[in-house]
Amino acid sequence: MKSVRADGPKVLHVLAPAREGGLERVVTMLSGIQAAEGAHVAAVLEPGSENDHPFVRGLESRGVPVTTIVVGARSYLREYRGLKELIARLRPGVVHTHGYRSDVIGIAAARSARIPSVSTVHGFTGGGIRNRINEHIQCLALRRAAAVIAVAAPIVERLARAGVPRARIHCIPNGFTHGTQLPRSLARQRLGISDGTLVAGWVGRLSAEKGADVLLRALAQTETSWQASIIGDGPERERLGQLALDLGINDRVTWHGAVSDAGSLFSAFDAFVLSSRTEGTPIVLFEAMDASVPVVATTVGGVPDVITDADAILVPSENPPAIARGLRTIKENPAAARKRSFHARGRLTSAFGDSAWVAAIDAVYRMVTAPRPQQR
Numbered sequence: 001m002k003s004v005r006a007d008g009p010k011v012l013h014v015l016a017p018a019r020e021g022g023l024e025r026v027v028t029m030l031s032g033i034q035a036a037e038g039a040h041v042a043a044v045l046e047p048g049s050e051n052d053h054p055f056v057r058g059l060e061s062r063g064v065p066v067t068t069i070v071v072g073a074r075s076y077l078r079e080y081r082g083l084k085e086l087i088a089r090l091r092p093g094v095v096h097t098h099g100y101r102s103d104v105i106g107i108a109a110a111r112s113a114r115i116p117s118v119s120t121v122h123g124f125t126g127g128g129i130r131n132r133i134n135e136h137i138q139c140l141a142l143r144r145a146a147a148v149i150a151v152a153a154p155i156v157e158r159l160a161r162a163g164v165p166r167a168r169i170h171c172i173p174n175g176f177t178h179g180t181q182l183p184r185s186l187a188r189q190r191l192g193i194s195d196g197t198l199v200a201g202w203v204g205r206l207s208a209e210k211g212a213d214v215l216l217r218a219l220a221q222t223e224t225s226w227q228a229s230i231i232g233d234g235p236e237r238e239r240l241g242q243l244a245l246d247l248g249i250n251d252r253v254t255w256h257g258a259v260s261d262a263g264s265l266f267s268a269f270d271a272f273v274l275s276s277r278t279e280g281t282p283i284v285l286f287e288a289m290d291a292s293v294p295v296v297a298t299t300v301g302g303v304p305d306v307i308t309d310a311d312a313i314l315v316p317s318e319n320p321p322a323i324a325r326g327l328r329t330i331k332e333n334p335a336a337a338r339k340r341s342f343h344a345r346g347r348l349t350s351a352f353g354d355s356a357w358v359a360a361i362d363a364v365y366r367m368v369t370a371p372r373p374q375q376r
Contacts, residue, residue: 010038011365012092014083014106015099017043017055020232020258021205022283023122024055027098029177032062033358041066042086044079044102054260076105083109094118094365097145100134104141116146116368121155123280123301125209139164146368149361151280152302170364173302174281175357176348179263181291187268191229191256198225200327201269201293203262203284204276206234211275211298211317213243218275218323220247226327229269233258266291271330271337276300277317286352289344294337296326306352311344 013031017024031039043056043066050056050070059066069082079101087095087109095110097103097119110117119142124135139162142148148164149172150156156171182190193199200219204210212230219228230253237255244250259265263283266272272288272295279301286306288295295312297303298319307314313329315322330337 010040010090010092011094011096012087012090013039013041014095014097014102015041015043016045016101017053018205019049019054020260020262022280023098024058025263025283026120026122026174028055028058028062028064029175029354030358030361031059031064033177033354035062035064039064040090040092042069042083042106043067044069044071044082046070046073080105080109084112087113087115091115093369096120096365098122100138103138103145107141107145111144117144118147118149118364118368119145120149120151121159121280122151123155123278124158125207126278127208136162147364149364152305154301155280170360172357172360172364173305173352174283174286175354176283176286176290176352177354178290178349179287181267182264184267187265191231191259191265191268192254193227193229193268197227198270198331199227199229199268200271200273200296201229201231201266201288202273202275203231203266203287206230206232206236206240208236209276209278210234211277212236212240214275214277214298214318214320215273215323216240216243216247216249216253217320218273218327219252220249221321221324222327224252225331226252228253229256230254231256231259231262231265263287263290266293269293271296271327273323273327274298274303275323276303279303281306286348289341289348292338292341292345294330294341295344296323296330307344307347311340311347313340 013027031041041059045068047070050068056066067086071078095115095117097106103119107117125131142164148169151174156169159169160166202215206212244253266288272293274285274297276298281302297312298317299314300317313326
């Protein structure tokens with residue numbers, strides 16, 4: 001579908017992408033749909049990562065124009081100047097920012113060019129004092145955006161408490177474009193999983209808020225036939241490896257690291273576990289639903305708005321025994337698990353299709369670019 005009319009605003013997306021992640025997949029999907037109407041992406045990268053970055057490669061393969069701005073981790077002034085130059089050259093109708101760093105610098109650059117800015121807040125990670133300070137600075141920047149899109153209802157409340165005017169906050173859950181799943185045998189071959197192995201998959205960034213440690217503790221409480229297949233990398237990798245050793249389950253866990261096009265590999269799993277402590281609208285959950293994989297998920301953030309007990313086994317956060325019980329239920333009653341998975345895929349198609357998602361975002365663009373009535 002078309003994201004904007006031919007006479008609508010041209011959009012410049014701004015983000016500092018990781019190599020893989022939900023935010024990156026959201027921007028790839030959205031800009032790919034908008035590319036026919038002139039959407040452009042500015043990717044802020046650190047030196048050394050610009051030559052073979054998977055996010056940039058993915059955009060280019062979809063025909064999305066992308067400009068890389070290569071600056072050091074704290075070269076904020078250079079980044080600001082680079083964005084200003086790009087905005088001056090492209091003259092977009094809207095600057096759409098994604099993520100803490102881009103919210104702070106991208107919104108400032110757009111305002112200096114008198115171009116309305118829209119931010120999508122994909123979630124807050126919380127955690128240590130440094131993260132909390134960064135999120136406070138981000139919210140101060142968001143107060144100056146023309147509009148803020150929250151991907152889940154709890155984020156709306158968090159933004160409002162932080163002083164972002166409610167009239168500028170729009171709750172638009174992420175949408176999803178159906179992907180291509182590898183056949184189960186090929187997906188297992190790529191991940192090195194042997195036939196007959198009972199596998200609980202986990203996909204995400206190995207950071208505290210994603211709760212991979214909760215999955216490991218749950219695995220230690222399940223029968224030994226369950227193995228864990230963990231895709232992703234991050235700052236918690238070493239600590240998690242030690243935890244698996246301490247729990248005596250190291251031989252039951254496979255660490256795949258970051259894997260390109262991980263969304264095509266969910267067919268390899270017998271169950272998918274989302275053990276997060278906080279979430280927005282997780283794309284990995286959509287990918288599991290798309291692959292018709294039985295799901296065990298914590299009821300955090302926007303997860304309860306995506307799936308119900310008819311679609312998945314929902315459990316409280318920080319509750320490894322509940323996840324372990326969910327995995328046992330999937331093994332003991334595969335027919336019920338298949339029924340939930342079938343229902344979940346239907347819900348994904350009916351409630352989270354990309355057409356309604358992009359139309360809702362387009363409405364926000366039109367609102368912030370509409371001429372203001374002249375005051376008498």
